[in-house]
Amino acid sequence: MTILKKRKTRAQRSRPFRCPHCGAAMILRPAAEIYRDCQNDRKLYVCHNYPACNTYVAAHPGTNQPMGVPANGDLRNLRIQAHRKFDRIWQTGIMTRENAYRWFADSFGLSLKDAHIGMCSEYRCKELIRLCDEVLARNHRVA
Ligand SMILES: [Zn+2]
Known part of the structure; x- marks a missing residue:
């Protein structure tokens, strides 16, 4: 039992981090290699086929943990659109920011810690929009 448990832990730790679009390995690279004008020493997980x-x-500075689920260009644009719409809900005072995140979480049956647009798939972004x-519209605000 103990051996089994150890094996599982090791397998989980060494499981390669895969691109959700093409399945290739995600490689930790300096952000400056992707964004030419990048001045900081941030890092990104970049698809091997980039x-x-x-x-x-x-990647989170310090821990190198990925900040959410990797996205391609289309999904990045969709997340930006979804964020703009979502932010309008609390910026126009329809809900407080805290209540807006609670509403977002409840709408998708998520816990509050998982209610992040950076973690949204294409489908979830479209649903959120x-x-x-x-x-x-119900609150007579222009969308
Ligand atoms: Zn890929």
């Missing part, structure tokens, strides 16, 4: 596969995610449009 730039053919334009998928990456930022649709839900935000409904709330904004």
Whole structure:
């Protein structure tokens, strides 16, 4: 039992981090290699097939843990759109920021710690945009 448990832990730790779009390994690289004008020493997990596969995610400074789920260009744009819509809900005072995140979490059956647009798939981004449009329309705010 103990051996089994140890093996599982080791396997989990060494499990390669894969690109969700093409399945290639994600490689930790300096952000400056991707953003030419990058002045800081931040790092990104970049798809091994970059730039053919334009998928990456930022790494937390210090821990190198990925900040959310890697995204390609289309998903990055969708997350930006979803964030704009979502931010309007609390910026226009329809809900407080805290309540807006609670509403977001409840709408998708997520815990509050998982209610982050940076973790949203394409489907969830589109659903969130649709839900935000409904709330904004009901409150007579331009979406
Ligand atoms: Zn890829």
